[in-house]
Amino acid sequence: MAIRCLASFRRCCVEPHVLTVHDDGSLTTDDLDRLRAGLGPVRIVTRDEADDLIQPQLRRHPHAAAFRRDVVFGLKLLDIPLLCPDGYGCIDHDILYLRPFTGMAQANHQGTDIVFMLDLHEAYSLTFRQRYFERPRVRLPDRVNAGLMLVSRGAYDLDVIEWFLSLRQYQVQPYLVEQTAWAALCGQRRTRYWDPRQIGFPDGTDAVDARVALHFITPLRGELSTYVEPKVRSASPVDLATFPATYTSLPGAFVRRAMERAHAG
Secondary structure, eight states: HHHHHHHHHHHHHHHHHOOOOEOOOOOOOHHHHHHHHHHSEEEEEOOOHHHHHHHHTTTTTTTHHHHHHTTTTTIIIIIIIHHEEEEEEOTTEEEEEEEEEOOOHHHTTTOSSEEEEEEESSOOSSSSHHHHTTSOOOOOOOOOEEEEEEEEEEEEEOHHHHHHHHHGGGOOSSGGGHHHHHHHEEEEEHHEEEOOTEEEOOOOOOOGGGSSSEOGGGGGGGGGGGOOOOOSSOOEEEEEEEEEOOOOOHHHHHHHHHHHHHHHO
């Protein structure tokens, strides 16, 4: 899956880039050889290399250090931004790119700190009541998805991440803590979303023919093996678009919650 998806990024991204793979510690020597064979020139940061570089930077951030030690998503939340202080683009290994595109390089030169995907649903680690009624309040944009993100130089703040990770009561769903921490940082930054008409999720509609990339998140992972990329009618690259992040008020959140419950039956 990683070879197929990352190779599609390399094939479709027409802007100059360096592809770097961050190993979570599970890759064998054979795995590394397969990645190099399938992706061509690629930089691989091993877990041991990352540990040597990152652990010293977390000595004054105990909650971040514990999260990195205990949760594999800590590598995405902590390692990559600390290893790339001048800014970077981060792509999950389950996003398939369908046509040539441009726009990632200039997206962080338009007064924007962070660009994220717009998720299908709210996927945060705290409950509705905690988000809107309990203290301390955490300002969260709507439906942040960390699958494909662009982080500008100076946008990442380890102290903000440490503060959120210290709020253990807001970690009701542990596997969503990393994404929620990103959203908490976004609430203090100039944040935008990729246009979901270009970068979205497979939904079985004809709209997929206009998409630049599809994110095969865990519930949709099985569809990737049978998915056939559409033929690109034009070789001209698509210019990626973004729009400002939105924030739902409490009344709006009640309405949205009622509509989601009604839709679910």
